[in-house]
Amino acid sequence: MEILTALFASMLYLAAILQIIPGLSSNNQISAKPVFFTAVAALTLHAYLLKDLILSGSGQNLSMLNVASLVSFIIAMMTTGLIFRLRLWFLLPVVYAFAGLNLASATLLPGAFITHLESHPEVLLHISLALFAYSTLMIATLYALQLAWLDYQLKHKKRQVINHNVPPLMMVERQLFNIILVGQVLLTFTLMTGFIFVDDMFAQGKAHKAFLSMAAWVVYGVLLWGHYQSGWRGRRVVWFSIVGAFLLTLAYFGSRFVREILIAG
Template identity: 65%
Template sequence: MEIVIALCSALLYFAALMQIIPGLSGPNQIPVHRVGMFAVGAMVLHSGLLAELILSGTGQNLSMLNVSSLVSLIISGTTTALMYRLRVWVLLPVMYSFSAINLGLATLVPGGFITHLETHPQQLVHISLALFAYAVLIIATLYAIQLAWLDQQLKKKNKLVMNPNLPPLMAVERQLFSIILIGQLLLTLTLASGFVFVQDMLATGKSHKTILSAMAWAVYGVLLWGHFRSGWRGKKVIWFSITGALLLTLAYFGSRFVREVIIAA
């Protein structure tokens, strides 16, 4: 039954994606409400199945694939909400594809990392902040990549940039820094809540997460300072965004990958 639900969710993500692609390659208007209908259906099935995967049995199963699937769901939900106000069409096919793949892997390759957040509700606050901070900053990274692509198309004088479904370059840049600022605030709250609610943040087994997260926080801080103080733009912004995202990915999933994939194999 779980496989059937995952397959139905993937098909709905694919249906939403197929509504978007023709509009990216031509002047056709993308049917916003149809995309939303398919995407919401996919995410409802995704969230229901993911809740079953995480909450089945005693405690909460926060395996690497379950958490990755949860992050992709948060990002897909956020970008889908944004599409009603912003032209984020380039991002949505990427996120819908990742969501479908992540849910499929979480369903087909079950892992086990049982926690008991009901006995430590304060940790739930920390984990929630961490997940939302990571999701927002990954969206910022996708925005940075979109910014680089649009800039390249403009330099090549490609007619594709005249597509009404694609956002203006300057609008993408403004949105990018707004998203990074929100992500940086969430990451600051994540680190602060970790030191308040989580014991031994710098103990063996946890220190690498704290150090890598702090390094990512510093990278995003320098990027924001450079932009607002010195007007940083272009490739520097893109590389800083990607570097920060890589550091956070290593912090959140590095040890899980070693423990659940390499050692388990």
């Protein structure tokens, strides 16, 4: 039953993607309502499956694939909620594709990493902040890639016909830094709660998470300072965003990937 539900949710994500793609290659207006309701249906099934995958049995199963599926769910939920306010059509196919693939992987390739967060609410707060910080900064990375694509299109004069489904370059840049700022605040609180509540934050096998997260915090901090103080934009912004995202991904999933995929495999 779980496999069928995951398959149906993935098909709904695919249906949302197929409603978006034609409008990106032409100037036909993308209708937001059908995309929104299709995505909401997919997200509802995704949330139902995550409940079973993570909360099944005693404790919480925070395996790497379950966490990856949870992160993709948060990203998809946040971007779907902004459909009527922002032109996110360039980002949504990537977001929904990852959500569907991660959900299918978590369902078909079950893993186990059991913890008991109900007895440690402060750790639950830390993990929740970390998930939302990572999700927000991954959205910023997608924005940075969209910014690079739009910049390339303009410089090579490939956008000869204005596509109303694609946002203007300056709007994307402004939204990018707003999202990075929110993500940086969340990452700051994540590190603060880690220092306060996680006793073995610098223990062997865990210290790399703290150091990589702090390195990412520095990268995003330098990027924000460079933009607001020195007017940084363009390729430098894109590369800083990618480096920050890479460091956070290593911090959050690096050791998990080695233990749960490479060694277990």
